[in-house]
Amino acid sequence: MNTGSTDPAAAATAAHSGGGEGFVELRGITKRFPGVLANDDISLDFRPGEIHVLLGENGAGKSTLIGILAGMQQPDAGEIRVRGASVRIGSPRESLELGIGTVFQHVLLVQSLTVLENLMLGGAWWRRIDRDAALKRFRELSELLALEISPDALVGRLSLGQQQQVEIVRALWRGEGVLVLDEPTSMLTPEGVRELGQVMVRLRDEGVAIVFITHKLQEAYAFGDRISVLRLGKLVGSIDKERLSGMDEQAVTDEVIRLMFGSTEGHDQDAETLSGLGHRRPHLSAERQAEEPCLNLRAVSTQGDVGECPLQDVSFSLFPGEILGIAGVDGNGQKHLAEAVAGQRLAAQGEIFLEGAKIERLGVPDRRKLGIRYITDERLGEGTVGAFSVAHNVVMKEIGQPPLWRHGISLWDRIFAHARGQIREHDVRTPSERTPIGRLSGGNIQKVLLARELADDLVGEAKVVVFNKPTYGLDLQSTRFARDRIRRGAESGLATILISTELDELIELSDRIAVMFQGRLAGIVENGEGVEREIGLLMTGAAAA
Amino acid sequence: MGALLTEAFITSLVFGAITAGVPLLLAGLGEQISEKSGVLNIGIEGMMLMGAYCGFAAAYYSGSFWAGFLFGGLGGAAVAVLMAVFCVRFGMNQIVIGIALTLGVEGLTALLHFFQFSRTYPRLGESGALRIPLLSDIPVLGSALFAHHPLVYLAVAVVFALGWVFRSTFIGFNLEAAGNKPSALDAAGVSVIATRVYAVLSTGFLAGIGGAYMANVGAGLFIPFMTGGAGFIGIVLAMLARGRPLWVLFGALLFGASLALTTALQVAGLNIPTDVVQMLPFAMVMLVLVIFGRHSYLPPALGHPYVRGER
Numbered sequence: 001m002n003t004g005s006t007d008p009a010a011a012a013t014a015a016h017s018g019g020g021e022g023f024v025e026l027r028g029i030t031k032r033f034p035g036v037l038a039n040d041d042i043s044l045d046f047r048p049g050e051i052h053v054l055l056g057e058n059g060a061g062k063s064t065l066i067g068i069l070a071g072m073q074q075p076d077a078g079e080i081r082v083r084g085a086s087v088r089i090g091s092p093r094e095s096l097e098l099g100i101g102t103v104f105q106h107v108l109l110v111q112s113l114t115v116l117e118n119l120m121l122g123g124a125w126w127r128r129i130d131r132d133a134a135l136k137r138f139r140e141l142s143e144l145l146a147l148e149i150s151p152d153a154l155v156g157r158l159s160l161g162q163q164q165q166v167e168i169v170r171a172l173w174r175g176e177g178v179l180v181l182d183e184p185t186s187m188l189t190p191e192g193v194r195e196l197g198q199v200m201v202r203l204r205d206e207g208v209a210i211v212f213i214t215h216k217l218q219e220a221y222a223f224g225d226r227i228s229v230l231r232l233g234k235l236v237g238s239i240d241k242e243r244l245s246g247m248d249e250q251a252v253t254d255e256v257i258r259l260m261f262g263s264t265e266g267h268d269q270d271a272e273t274l275s276g277l278g279h280r281r282p283h284l285s286a287e288r289q290a291e292e293p294c295l296n297l298r299a300v301s302t303q304g305d306v307g308e309c310p311l312q313d314v315s316f317s318l319f320p321g322e323i324l325g326i327a328g329v330d331g332n333g334q335k336h337l338a339e340a341v342a343g344q345r346l347a348a349q350g351e352i353f354l355e356g357a358k359i360e361r362l363g364v365p366d367r368r369k370l371g372i373r374y375i376t377d378e379r380l381g382e383g384t385v386g387a388f389s390v391a392h393n394v395v396m397k398e399i400g401q402p403p404l405w406r407h408g409i410s411l412w413d414r415i416f417a418h419a420r421g422q423i424r425e426h427d428v429r430t431p432s433e434r435t436p437i438g439r440l441s442g443g444n445i446q447k448v449l450l451a452r453e454l455a456d457d458l459v460g461e462a463k464v465v466v467f468n469k470p471t472y473g474l475d476l477q478s479t480r481f482a483r484d485r486i487r488r489g490a491e492s493g494l495a496t497i498l499i500s501t502e503l504d505e506l507i508e509l510s511d512r513i514a515v516m517f518q519g520r521l522a523g524i525v526e527n528g529e530g531v532e533r534e535i536g537l538l539m540t541g542a543a544a545a
Numbered sequence: 546m547g548a549l550l551t552e553a554f555i556t557s558l559v560f561g562a563i564t565a566g567v568p569l570l571l572a573g574l575g576e577q578i579s580e581k582s583g584v585l586n587i588g589i590e591g592m593m594l595m596g597a598y599c600g601f602a603a604a605y606y607s608g609s610f611w612a613g614f615l616f617g618g619l620g621g622a623a624v625a626v627l628m629a630v631f632c633v634r635f636g637m638n639q640i641v642i643g644i645a646l647t648l649g650v651e652g653l654t655a656l657l658h659f660f661q662f663s664r665t666y667p668r669l670g671e672s673g674a675l676r677i678p679l680l681s682d683i684p685v686l687g688s689a690l691f692a693h694h695p696l697v698y699l700a701v702a703v704v705f706a707l708g709w710v711f712r713s714t715f716i717g718f719n720l721e722a723a724g725n726k727p728s729a730l731d732a733a734g735v736s737v738i739a740t741r742v743y744a745v746l747s748t749g750f751l752a753g754i755g756g757a758y759m760a761n762v763g764a765g766l767f768i769p770f771m772t773g774g775a776g777f778i779g780i781v782l783a784m785l786a787r788g789r790p791l792w793v794l795f796g797a798l799l800f801g802a803s804l805a806l807t808t809a810l811q812v813a814g815l816n817i818p819t820d821v822v823q824m825l826p827f828a829m830v831m832l833v834l835v836i837f838g839r840h841s842y843l844p845p846a847l848g849h850p851y852v853r854g855e856r
Contacts, residue, residue, distance in 0.1 A: 092732045102732075108728055111725060118729070120718065121718050121729065121735070122733030125715045125716045129713060
């Protein structure tokens with residue numbers, strides 16, 4: 001506990017850290033949304049000096065529970081007790097004042113303000129800004145967390161890992177009580193994850209109650225003192241501190257998978273996707289030597305707007321049947337790379353060759369005819385039009401062209417028939433082909449996108465496919481479907497670029513993995529044993545120079 | 546052409562640039578506050594016009610210019626209340642409501658003016674310039690820069706006051722956060738809605754004073770539709786100024802000068818059709834946008850109503 005603080009929350013934590021009861025106790029929390037029971041009678045304790053891992057799939061009710069703790073949502077039933085007293089958390093501010101600090105999955109910082117200004121945000125408007133006091137508190141917490149961030153740095157200039165550290169500082173700003181971390185590792189480099197782990201351990205040892213939400217099993221085992229598993233809104237089981245300390249990783253994995261899916265048998269694939277232990281592809285390097293590359297980029301650079309990371313001098317070759325993974329922390333030029341290949345963004349400099357022919361001046365339709373396809377990471381928005389029907393979205397890139405259009409007139413029978421075929425083939429779960437696509441789940445929208453981009457009956461054969469974060473935000477089943485589709489595509493000879501921030505996914509699928517750092521290719525490594533470390537170094541720019 | 550560069554011409558041009566520039570300055574500063582907080586305030590043209598009407602009426606009946614500015618500001622703020630209710634509180638489309646408000650005020654003020662004055666356009670008296678001692682005696686520029694109504698100097702003071710508010714107060718942080726990452730502001734326990742409502746109201750107040758100045762000092766009378774796009778020029782100024790009030794001042798003087806040049810050229814009796822001369826300021830807008838438009842910066846959340854829990 002930091003001794004300089006006379007904060008009541010901090011003092012209370014210290015008083016309780018000896019006892020066994022929770023700093024925050026949830027009793028019978030229930031929350032309903034139209035058609036969904038998001039939280040069903042959940043009771044949990046968050047104790048000082050303990051890292052409590054909440055595990056669960058997307059839709060298990062983790063985010064709702066966090067929202068209730070953070071004062072963003074109100075439970076329909078149940079009781080929240082903080083330090084033994086029953087409370088109602090009506091707003092984010094009340095949550096902070098109770099000593100509950102939350103770090104959300106998406107960065108909640110004002111990019112155009114400095115670190116210190118962000119931390120001071122929320123002061124009453126008539127007050128004078130007390131910079132010195134804020135600076136003192138910042139130094140205190142920086143020391144506690146062992147951080148080295150300048151208080152005057154613009155937040156927009158910090159890496160995502162650093163921004164997250166600023167968020168942790170903010171969560172603890174009004175007292176070190178409970179720190180809630182919602183999937184904090186999803187945007188971090190392996191190095192960033194390690195640093196986060198150290199920060200959590202330091203805080204735990206200071207008596208902070210940490211709630212760590214994740215869907216990754218390794219992290220649960222590595223960081224957790226106590227693991228609770230949520231499934232479909234219910235608390236389905238817990239492994240407490242005493243039991244957890246006596247179990248090895250395999251035993252914990254088995255137990256958690258049993259809790260999440262009901263039994264270990266019949267769910268091997270789910271378990272595999274979840275624990276990231278899928279099979280690596282056989283390497284094609286030997287065969288590759290013999291073949292001509294399908295796609296060649298030579299010294300491609302792009303121009304970026306404010307806040308974007310443009311490409312600088314990117315060169316690589318891609319061979320038929322190969323999956324080239326692109327790793328890197330989000331926002332290091334991946335989007336520009338995808339768009340430069342797809343033709344959505346013309347290269348400012350450099351050359352792009354498809355099977356020996358120069359294509360860097362061609363637009364999207366021409367490149368599409370030549371066989372370049374792009375599955376965007378913005379499924380709704382760039383990828384599909386939410387208000388249009390599934391059928392309309394399936395043919396979005398062929399509008400006006402035969403055989404589905406004649407002289408500019410839509411031949412709806414043919415369009416719907418075509419869409420029904422694609423829906424069947426790709427197992428899209430939709431009420432009908434006329435349903436607006438915005439009503440479908442992320443996984444099903446992704447299936448429609450895959451159907452549209454990978455189909456080769458209408459405009460010609462697909463040769464090069466760019467996937468940008470194809471499984472981001474999908475549930476396990478859809479993730480598996482998308483990964484299968486990528487693998488099968490490559491086996492049938494497609495040259496594939498797979499952009500992802502999930503290292504597990506890249507290692508599972510790729511032949512080679514390229515790392516992007518600040519718009520450049522920091523390096524390309526062959527997939528194999530020990531590749532994680534190499535990638536980690538490249539991702540942080542350590543090996544770039 | 547030689548006759549154009551006489552001392553008298555330059556004095557009247559600079560004087561005119563300031564007189565025409567002050568309403569643009571106030572509108573631009575006001576719009577800047579709204580935009581910083583994430584509200585694209587298209588209704589500002591209507592707020593200015595309402596300010597011009599209310600300001601003129603107040604000054605006409607009370608005989609006081611200061612009462613005119615006060616009621617001009619309140620008139621502008623009254624229109625801003627509608628903007629705040631529809632766009633901020635209920636999250637309706639800012640562009641649609643903004644246009645509707647502008648059109649509505651155009652009709653309303655024309656109608657009220659017609660009821661009061663029928664087809665006559667009564668004038669106000671001299672506005673009473675404050676001649677700053679010594680400075681106003683400088684030849685050529687002295688009387689052009691330092692012999693204005695006191696409100697002009699107040700408006701310039703507002704530029705620096707606003708710069709300070711943006712940089713070093715919680716109000717500034719809150720505005721910045723509301724336009725850049727409203728969810729962060731909400732999570733910090735400050736109401737995004739309230740922040741934006743106050744921003745929109747201050748916009749209305751400033752734009753209203755600008756309109757009142759245009760009617761009472763600039764023209765000395767109220768004519769329906771008299772703002773003629775000044776509010777829209779204010780929007781352009783705010784966009785190009787990238788959040789810095791001082792740039793609004795420079796921009797306002799530039800556009801003010803082109804407006805003054807319009808008058809000056811007409812007075813000088815050049816053989817150019819008046820319609821062409823009157824296009825000058827708008828040609829200037831387009832020229833400036835073509836040259837500097839690429840560098841305009843808009844807050845990421847601009848134009849998006851805030852709903853808690855949505856990203």
